[in-house]
Amino acid sequence: MNGLVTRLTIATGLGATVLLLGGCELGPKQTQQTGYRGAGLDQIVDVSHIQKAAAIPAAPYALPDDSGPRASETYQNVRVLGNVSTERFNHLMAEMNQWVAPPEQGCNYCHNPENMASDEKYTKVVARRMLQMTRNINTRWSTHVKQTGVTCYTCHRGNAVPEYKWALAEGTLDPMAIRGNKHGQNTPDKNVGYASLPSDPFAEYLQGAGAKNIRVASSSPFPSSDHIVSIKDAEKSYGLMMHVSTALGVNCTYCHNTQSFRAWNLSRAQRGTAYYGIRMVRDINGDYINSLRSVFPANRKGPHGDPYKVNCTTCHQGLSKPLGGVSMLDQAPALREGPPVAPAQQEGGPGASKAVPAAFRRPAAMTDNK
Template structure:
């Protein structure tokens, strides 16, 4: 009886190579793009050493063309006459110098509709004064919104925003959200995403449901109870904790930071142990609430049906809309510098004046109440916001 012939070394190598290729192909098919291990992550330590106060930015975010500052259009020489003397139907910037008005319009075109040009908002047949195209009505409201932010928002401060801060040369900002239909039972929550989420989700925004955005960035639900209480014996509402977690993960992903950018991870709820960035984030959440409710939701009847979401709602904003994966939008560039018309106080008769800061004009939001630290360090105080 002859012994069975041994497989050649070449055959074994071929089988191993084939198996490796199959595993690699399976990996590329199953693993979403946002899990790609070849995307280098840069970590910058900005707190005390040894406490993991780091900011993480991916190479993909740093080199994203949408995060590059656009070339600036040189300012026009003032004409000496108001825009209202040259153009008709100016409801917002009639008091602005006509040359400055032209400069702003040219800039807005590059910020929002560089390919379509003036015709994206204006009916070039009926004339610039016509409101026939819905995008002109939307643009007017957005202009009022930008001026309100620059004049009254503590979150934005002196940096300022322009149309480009959100749009980045696109008609619709790349990071917006719409109401989503709830998955049918037993699906729901983080684990129960409707299939095939693991193949269709390309980023953090696709992975998580939209309910937390609806609760905290549209409705005015209070963000509290995000940390368990070991002494009081209170039982946390797990669905609420999950929603808060999802909101925080979306904020973290949208700004390219981790939890310790705002919080001390040993005591998430304690304001006295949090970083100053948490105060600014508190203002940011309220600013987003006001933008969605005061400006965007009101545009729902203006948009045509094919521009609305599956449930008939208008696109809304969140942290990622402006930040796009960076802790400061566009690296903190003062985008509104040189555009005095984008600050409502720059034109007295068009000024938008609020008695309190933009994010705190509701009576119950008049000031931040940071709870005192618990002496025993066991019970964390609740706070209104993150």
């Protein structure tokens, strides 16, 4: 009898263990030490969940040199790429056909074939603004995109509209309805890793001008009038972090040190890159996409009439480096050259890039410099 009880107890324990581990991700893992030995400071990668990088399309033809007449001398109404040679301008237009335009429409997706200079199609107006945006990213936001940069293909991947985008959520349910008002929570949503968190963190943090800063962790274990953050704000912040984690295919320790999520001097360099990335996305949405609200037709807008905007997934699509870190700028050098930074975007102006806190520069002692 005692043997039977023992066997039943063991079987029950094993069954419970299986149930408890049911939510864990099984399979091989890769680990990389990111801190002092014995401190458990490791970056763990689930190799079975690594996304494959998208294939890079071949150039339509060899990149011509930049000699000869300028595009503004050959064509009419060239407002962004006028200083590029005609041959390189034509090459970039052929690339954009591959990267963005539907195959059945080609050049006619943006242009009136009877009058290529006309701005009558909204898609041409949008494309011009997106060219300005791309050059601005490659020039001003090298703190995030480094020397790899971006092209139209980074987001579009052959689609007229990027696959991954967002607009303001439709709204909460009627609180008197049978399902109740969940305030955007407890609904499984990929945006926040299917966690019970507000599923629309983008409006708070990625909208553009006026976006909130993420200030959840305090430097003190005690309540302070200098740091008042509600649980609701903390949940939204964590919702955004779940999005970043999913978008890049990484876990929290890719940027943070679990000894202190707040401390910059304990963080990895990737946190600084992400810091600028969040601000870059705000700049894109606020200065470039929202400015086209009156240009986009209704079918290119969300339920509240705002244009579809970008988030981290738009470019990353499950990889820590979009397209596996491959740069396409060598075949589109015109997109590397950007206009000078406008006065309003200079340090201190609206949309200006803020410097990473000084504490990000790791001091000799592993302490939180606040």
